[in-house]
Every structure is written in C-alpha cells, then in structure tokens.
Amino acid sequence: MNPLIKVSNVNKHFHDPVDIQVLKNISLEMNQGEFVSIMGKSGCGKSTLLYILSTMDTDYTGEIYLNNELLSGLTPNELAVVRNEHIGFVFQFHYLLPEFSVLENVMMPALKLGKKSREEIEHDAIQKLRLLDIMDQSLKMASQISGGQKQRVAIARALINNPSIIMGDEPTGNLDSKNAQLVFDIFKQLTTEFNTSLLIVTHDPDFASKTDRIIEMADGEIVSKKRG
Amino acid sequence: MANSILFEIAKTHLWARKKQSSIAALGVTFGIGTFIILVSFMTGLNGLLDGLILNRTPHIRIYNEVEVSKEQPIEQSRDYKNSMNVIHSIKPKKSQASILNNKGIINALKADIRVKGVTPQVSTRVFYQSGSVLLNGNLIGIDVIEETRLYNFQQYIVNGSPLELKSTDNGVILGIGIAQKLSLNKGDYVPMVTPSGGIVRLKIVGFFQSGLADIDKLQSYTNIKTAQKVAGETSNYITDISVKLFDIEQAKPMTDEIIHNNNINAVDIKTANAQFETGTSIRNLITYAVSITLLIVAGFGIYNILNMMIYEKMNDIAILKATGYSGGDVMRIFIYEALLIGIVGGSLGLLLGFGVSYIISISPFETQAIPTVKTFPVNFDGLYYIIGAVFAVITTFFAGFLPARKASKIDPVEILRGQ
Numbered sequence: 001m002n003p004l005i006k007v008s009n010v011n012k013h014f015h016d017p018v019d020i021q022v023l024k025n026i027s028l029e030m031n032q033g034e035f036v037s038i039m040g041k042s043g044c045g046k047s048t049l050l051y052i053l054s055t056m057d058t059d060y061t062g063e064i065y066l067n068n069e070l071l072s073g074l075t076p077n078e079l080a081v082v083r084n085e086h087i088g089f090v091f092q093f094h095y096l097l098p099e100f101s102v103l104e105n106v107m108m109p110a111l112k113l114g115k116k117s118r119e120e121i122e123h124d125a126i127q128k129l130r131l132l133d134i135m136d137q138s139l140k141m142a143s144q145i146s147g148g149q150k151q152r153v154a155i156a157r158a159l160i161n162n163p164s165i166i167m168g169d170e171p172t173g174n175l176d177s178k179n180a181q182l183v184f185d186i187f188k189q190l191t192t193e194f195n196t197s198l199l200i201v202t203h204d205p206d207f208a209s210k211t212d213r214i215i216e217m218a219d220g221e222i223v224s225k226k227r228g
Numbered sequence: 229m230a231n232s233i234l235f236e237i238a239k240t241h242l243w244a245r246k247k248q249s250s251i252a253a254l255g256v257t258f259g260i261g262t263f264i265i266l267v268s269f270m271t272g273l274n275g276l277l278d279g280l281i282l283n284r285t286p287h288i289r290i291y292n293e294v295e296v297s298k299e300q301p302i303e304q305s306r307d308y309k310n311s312m313n314v315i316h317s318i319k320p321k322k323s324q325a326s327i328l329n330n331k332g333i334i335n336a337l338k339a340d341i342r343v344k345g346v347t348p349q350v351s352t353r354v355f356y357q358s359g360s361v362l363l364n365g366n367l368i369g370i371d372v373i374e375e376t377r378l379y380n381f382q383q384y385i386v387n388g389s390p391l392e393l394k395s396t397d398n399g400v401i402l403g404i405g406i407a408q409k410l411s412l413n414k415g416d417y418v419p420m421v422t423p424s425g426g427i428v429r430l431k432i433v434g435f436f437q438s439g440l441a442d443i444d445k446l447q448s449y450t451n452i453k454t455a456q457k458v459a460g461e462t463s464n465y466i467t468d469i470s471v472k473l474f475d476i477e478q479a480k481p482m483t484d485e486i487i488h489n490n491n492i493n494a495v496d497i498k499t500a501n502a503q504f505e506t507g508t509s510i511r512n513l514i515t516y517a518v519s520i521t522l523l524i525v526a527g528f529g530i531y532n533i534l535n536m537m538i539y540e541k542m543n544d545i546a547i548l549k550a551t552g553y554s555g556g557d558v559m560r561i562f563i564y565e566a567l568l569i570g571i572v573g574g575s576l577g578l579l580l581g582f583g584v585s586y587i588i589s590i591s592p593f594e595t596q597a598i599p600t601v602k603t604f605p606v607n608f609d610g611l612y613y614i615i616g617a618v619f620a621v622i623t624t625f626f627a628g629f630l631p632a633r634k635a636s637k638i639d640p641v642e643i644l645r646g647q
C-alpha cells in the first residue's frame with residue numbers, strides 16, 4: 001500500500017534575524033486511516049513542520065508527496081486547490097469567521113471548492129455539525145459560542161470537503177480537560193468509523209498515548225517514531 | 229459559485245461595519261453628486277449662453293468695410309510703372325458703405341439650399357438728441373418679420389412688439405439704455421441727428437434689451453425704409469446682409485465662397501465669436517477638475533477603510549487561505565468591497581445629483597441680461613450620468629486595488645504563528 005503522506009529530507013531555515021535551521025532532514029510516512037501525534041518541546045519545530053505539510057509554507061527543501069502527488073514546487077494557486085480539497089486544518093485557537101454563522105463557517109471551504117450546489121453543501125454541513133453534536137448552535141454567529149464549541153465547529157469545517165487528512169496544531173491545547181476529551185473522542189471516531197487520517201501536534205502525553213503512533217521531535221529532528 | 233461566495237464575504241464585511249462603510253460610500257456619493265450638479269449646471273449655462281449667441285447672431289455676416297484702395301492711382305500711370313512709389317497718409321475715398329449688387333447677392337443666397345434665411349440690414353450712425361445732449365448711437369433698419377423668424381428678435385423686445393415696427397412708418401425700437409439715459413417712454417418721439425446733419429423724429433414703439441449693456445445704450449431698430457431715409461440714401465442702400473444656415477458647420481466654407489465670388493467682406497459666426505468657445509471649455513475644465521478632486525478624496529476614503537479592514541481581518545484572511553482560498557480570491561473579496569462602496573455610493577450620488585439639479589432647474593433665476601429666462605438653466609443629458617457612473621467605478625476600483633493586492637499577499641503562516 002502506498003503511503004498517504006511521504007516526506008523525504010525536508011530542511012528548513014529561518015534567515016531572520018540570524019540563519020537558523022529549524023527542521024533537519026525530516027523524513028516520514030503516514031498511511032491512510034492512521035492517527036498520528038507529534039510531540040516535542042516548545043520551539044522544536046512541530047508547528048513549522050505542520051505548516052509545511054499543510055502546503056501553506058513553501059519555503060523549504062526536500063520533497064513532500066500527498067497521495068503520490070509531489071507537492072513541492074507547485075504554484076501557490078495549485079497548492080490552494082490541494083489544501084482546499086485534500087487537507088483539513090484545525091488550529092490551537094479556534095479560528096472562525098466571526099461575522100458568519102456557524103453553519104456558514106462550516107460551508108466556507110466547500111463553497112470555494114464549488115463542486116456541489118449550495119443546497120447539497122448545506123446538507124453536508126448539517127451532517128458534519130450533527131456528527132460533532134453541535135447542530136443546535138448552527139444558526140448562531142461564530143463569535144457567540146464557547147471555546148469548546150468553536151473547536152468542534154472548526155473540526156466540522158475541516159471535514160466538509162471529506163479531505164484525505166486532518167492536521168491539527170495543538171487543537172486541544174487551549175481547551176479544558178472535558179472539552180479536550182470530547183475533541184479526542186471525535187478524532188478517534190473519525191479514524192475508526194470513517195478511516196480519516198489524522199496528524200495532530202500535542203503537548204498532552206495522555207492524548208498522545210491513545211493515538212496509533214507518536215512522532216517525537218527535538219531540535220528540528222525526529223528522534224523517535226514509536227507505536228502508541 | 230466560487231465567485232458568489234467571495235461576493236458574499238465582501239458584503240458581510242461591509243455590513244458588519246455599517247458606519248465606516250457608509251462614510252466611505254458617502255464620500256463617493258458626494259463626489260459623484262457634485263460632478264452631476266456641476267456638469268448639469270455648467271453645461272446648462274453653456275447651452276444658454278451658446279443659445280444666446282447662436283439665436284441672435286447670423287451664421288454669416290456680409291458687409292462692406294470702408295478701406296483704402298489697395299491699388300493707388302499712381303500705380304496705374306505708365307510713367308511710374310517701373311519705379312518704386314511711396315505714398316504717405318493714404319485716406320479712404322468717401323466710398324459707399326452700401327454693399328454693391330446686394331440684390332444679386334441676396335437672390336443668389338436665397339436660392340442656395342444650405343441657406344435658411346437671408347436678411348438685409350441698413351445700419352447708420354445717429355446722435356440721439358435730448359435738449360442739448362447728443363448721444364452717439366446706431367440705428368439699424370431691419371426686416372422685422374424675418375429677423376423674428378430667424379433670430380428671435382421678439383425675445384429682446386420689452387414693452388412692445390416687432391409688428392408695431394412694421395406697421396408704424398416712423399417707428400423705432402429704442403435701446404433700453406438710451407431710453408433710461410434720456411428718460412423716454414413708449415409713444416414719445418425721439419429726435420435723432422442724421423449723418424448729413426438733419427434731424428428726424430421717430431416714434432418709440434418699444435424697447436430693445438439684449439442684456440449686453442454696451443449694445444443697449446447704442447443700438448435702436450427701425451424698418452429698412454426708415455433707416456434708408458435717415459441715412460439719406462436710396463432703396464438700394466444695404467450695409468449688411470445676415471445669413472442663417474441650416475448647418476452652422478457650413479458657415480466657414482460658405483463665407484470663403486462668398487468672399488471669393490463677390491469680392492466683399494464677410495465673417496462667419498465661429499471666427500466672430502471665438503472667445504465664446506474658450507469660455508465653454510474653461511467651464512468644462514473647472515467642472516471636471518473639481519469633480520475629479522472630490523473623487524480622489526473619496527478614493528482615499530475607500531483606500532483608508534479597506535486598509536483598516538484588512539488590518540482587522542488578518543485572521544479571516546489567514547483562515548480563508550488556510551482552507552484553500554487563493555491569493556486571487558482574497559484580492560477579489562476586497563476589490564468587490566471597493567466596488568460595492570463605489571456602486572452604492574455612486575448610485576446615491578447620481579440620485580443626489582439629479583435631485584439637486586432638479587431643484588436648481590425649478591428655482592427662479594431672473595436676470596436683466598436674459599429677460600425670457602425665468603429659472604436656472606440645467607442640462608439633464610443622460611450621458612453625464614453614464615460618465616458619473618463610470619467615474620465612480622473606476623475610482624473605487626483603483627482605490628481598492630492596492631489594499632486588495634496587499635491582502636492577497638498576506639502570508640497565513642505568519643498570522644497563524646503570531647498567536
């Protein structure tokens with residue numbers, strides 16, 4: 001079976017204020033349906049790696065494949081299309097568009113993709129909101145719901161185009177333990193029931209221990225890839 | 229599909245900032261409104277003034293100027309044929325001011341299909357007399373019916389009618405300035421000293437008010453016969469021929485033709501009134517300069533609100549990009565915002581401009597200069613509304629372009645990291 005994601009020899013430098021290398025020869029593979037966590041001390045390069053994998057950061061050397069397609073070297077517009085269709089992203093801070101309703105926020109990436117009618121997209125969005133058990137909030141403005149609810153909406157949004165992979169940068173980092181548990185349960189359900197692939201940066205050892213695999217980073221390098 | 233969501237986002241952004249958006253739109257409203265008001269009023273005024281000139285002025289005026297002979301007698305002498313002759317202080321011969329062969333010229337013009345009408349005139353110098361006061365002036369004999377048909381002569385007559393001039397043998401329509409100076413009333417007889425030194429008395433049947441004070445204190449009108457009598461000339465005596473054409477553009481070529489065929493002086497309306505076109509173009513220049521200035525100010529307003537919006541919306545832009553919206557999509561969102569402000573503000577501006585222009589057009593405006601005009605002249609030409617709309621769209625597009633491009637270049641990673 002071909003890996004969903006294949007990363008080989010990714011290096012990244014920051015040049016400002018002084019030249020420092022934050023990623024050193026990163027290579028990894030990830031299969032469809034895997035739930036992988038990334039751990040490591042603050043500043044070791046986890047976020048940087050995730051931004052590169054999510055195609056938002058193109059300033060690196062090395063190669064990244066998604067579904068056997070080489071992403072390195074594509075134009076920003078081509079990468080936007082890849083991101084839109086194949087990658088769902090969940091941030092630590094629940095970024096939603098505050099002036100739109102919960103439902104509209106979830107629909108936003110699908111409206112960009114434009115493969116379905118508005119009615120179908122709305123139907124899909126409602127389905128995702130049901131899955132995350134926040135359908136009752138769907139007509140509220142995104143700015144009017146709680147942090148835990150926002151994070152669930154953000155996950156629903158990440159799911160709307162049925163992406164190959166969901167990436168999260170400390171998605172539970174800002175939640176209380178109850179909400180963190182809720183988000184973890186949702187992730188788990190996604191992998192088991194829908195075979196969704198997940199790559200999640202976390203500081204929480206409990207969270208990590210329950211995932212399929214932990215990638216441990218230190219000083220820009222992968223130091224271990226152990227089974228959870 | 230993808231575009232309609234961009235438009236929706238743009239609309240939502242603006243709607244969430246009603247106050248700022250309204251102020252930016254009002255800037256455009258003000259700019260476009262002012263443009264419409266100015267241009268409608270200015271071109272209305274131009275039209276009025278042009279009409280004044282065009283209505284009153286013949287397209288071609290044929291006259292016979294008193295001038296020195298180009299060929300002096302000595303040059304006809306065989307004795308001095310090969311010498312260089314220098315003559316000092318040449319004086320014109322007392323030649324007739326009358327146009328020779330005027331009947332022939334008039335008939336030829338009347339037969340010309342380009343010509344709408346031909347009117348002969350007799351112009352003679354007189355002194356208006358009141359006691360011992362003598363006022364220098366001009367008496368013009370006209371064909372009243374034709375002058376009325378071709379040049380709206382009746383529009384400039386107060387307290388009288390052109391027909392009275394035709395029916396009264398010794399009638400005169402006196403320049404209003406003269407009447408005021410000599411305190412004369414309708415029905416009075418005004419004595420005039422003729423060029424030959426005699427005195428004639430003409431009966432005032434009305435007053436002439438052109439609006440140009442210099443003319444109104446010199447000029448009076450009578451019928452041709454009376455003028456010839458005052459001038460002491462026969463019925464062949466015609467000093468001017470006025471020609472009105474169907475197409476004013478023919479004036480210049482026809483004038484050249486007339487000069488060439490008849491060896492006579494003639495001037496066309498454009499040459500005689502060149503300063504008028506200058507006035508028109510300066511008024512247009514002012515209109516456009518003021519309007520463009522206002523629109524640039526409005527443009528800065530839009531630029532400003534969009535810059536602020538982008539600053540506030542960094543997170544939104546980062547999210548949109550993270551979820552797959554391209555730089556071009558983000559750019560379009562902000563261009564739409566600018567255009568929305570421009571279109572809404574511009575439409576209101578057109579309405580405002582129309583409303584105020586309409587109010588101006590029904591406001592009373594009475595001036596001595598143009599007795600027949602009762603309200604301000606306003607031009608409601610739809611073309612200016614189209615120009616205004618195009619202006620609004622172009623200005624707002626450019627005002628939105630730079631901020632939009634800035635937004636499109638925002639690096640989402642930088643924003644997401646910043647938290």
Ligand SMILES: Nc1ncnc2c1ncn2[C@@H]1O[C@H](COP(=O)(O)OP(=O)(O)O)[C@@H](O)[C@H]1O
Pocket residue numbers: 014015016017022040041042043044045046047048049645
């Ligand atoms: N824009 C930047 N310019 C320079 N250095 C940066 C920049 N962003 C991050 N870094 C540095 O890169 C390293 C890795 O950062 P990051 O990937 O955010 O770490 P983590 O997410 O593991 O905490 C850190 O040392 C950080 O200071």
Ligand SMILES: [Mg+2]
Pocket residue numbers: 046047048169
């Ligand atoms: Mg980080």
